[in-house]
Amino acid sequence: MILVTGATGTIGSEVVRQLVARGEKVRALSRDPENARLPAGVEAARGHHRDRASVEAAMAGAEAAFLVGVFGPDDAENDRGLVEAARSAGVRRIVKLSGIGTGDPRLGVFGTWHLHGEQAARDSGLEWTILRPSSFASNTLMWVPAVREGSPAPNLMGSGRQGVVDPRDVAEIAVAALLDPRHSGRTYTLTGPETLSAHEQAAVLADILGRPVPLHDVSPQERREQLRAAGLSEHYADGLMVTTRFIQEGGNDVVTGDVQDLLGRPARTYRQWAEDHASAFARD
Template identity: 45%
Template sequence: MILITGATGTIGSHVARLLTEQGVPFRAMSRRAQPGGVQADFDDPASLARAVAGVDAVFLVTVPPVPTAAHDLALLEAARAAGVRKIVKLSAIGSGETFDGATVGAWHVDAERAIEAGGFAWTVLRPPSFASNLLRFAPLIRAGEPLPNLAGDSRQAVIDPRDVAAVAVAALTGDAHDGRRYDLSGPELLTFADQAAILEGVLARPVDVTDVPTLDQVPAAMATGVAWARAGGAAYLTDHVPRILGRPAGTFEQWAHDHREAFTNPRE
């Protein structure tokens, strides 16, 4: 039995889909009641105990309003008490790097260390920017408004979230990836303007960007990671996705084609 936290989110929903396709039993955890899922809250230890009961492996995704390891640590405590064997954690690229005197992704690093110290089999996934991040700008695109660019001219190996989920499933359902940290990447380095230009070609309509010169809009707890990436820290490729999945990583252009309707049709 596999527990998926964040089962309705960007990666968790794809993990659930893939496990369903493979016939692997899983339990989907979310804060709100979902058909066939388990309702639990990271701030409610009793609910976490119910969620991990009888579970062998956990896909751990936490997205607290303010970045903190507290939610990860709460789940790990419940998992250890329940005898969970494996944790696959969704972290972020650059976690542990030092930039301008601060640690990138410090809360992820704290959680990763706790996983190692907890006696679990573990795998840590550290992807860069998701292709799906552009979905938040769909209303602006439909309205013909420019997209705010916080990344400047920096490049990242933008990744299709479906690839992150596929790697997660490989780690959850086998032991070949135990004890590994993977910096996952897409197949090409792209600036934010590059992504907009590709999307413009797919949609056959203008997609403009406007630079945001300061990081005032970024929450303080995330500013170090954004500044690190903006300075070029995330501008590198890895072969982890093709090596693990046995196929090339998906391109941003292919993702854009597959999600074209999300940018052209208002959601109900």
């Protein structure tokens, strides 16, 4: 049995799908399992990474676990708790989803969000693998409403370039690490084959869709007002602003060969992802 936390999220849902396709037994942790739309044969477990009791119950009988536990600066203890719950339940192998740049002091507080969970994994005595993906290609789905309307989509990153990675590649590597002990004790930084700015991604989309995809470059002041209006704390907003500036200034202009080395093929490009998801941007 393999437990997948964050089972309806960007990576977790794809990990579930790929494990099922391989014939593995899968248990999916979800806050709302009745509406989770899980593949046939997947065992649904109700719970949340912040509810330790539900996590421990879901871990029972699992041999491996995919851990997704950080959604903000206040989740460090819960992230560590996922690892502790896995160890207590007798789980043998864990794969932790982290983030590129973890530990980089230039990222400020955001660079520390995953540190506690990463260290807990390394200290756990279990077979562990840590994945540090770059910006997901699927992040541009936030542009869908604007692209459908033909209005400018928000660009938070200025001209900063990132090694945009396809979530399917990240999930494929997670599945490999869940099933193969040869990945134990490794930390992988996962990127696509090239770095792209938001405007370059928009140009790719425009070429595929056959119509313009304009962007509105959100100013720092606009961004801060948006974050505060969304109810985020000053601390959380500050952390995200530092991260945005880091990317705008080229801090995430990074490409690694880990995806190709691990999968034995080139990493998928943003164009490949966009071609496969063009229908999401189509006008009604």
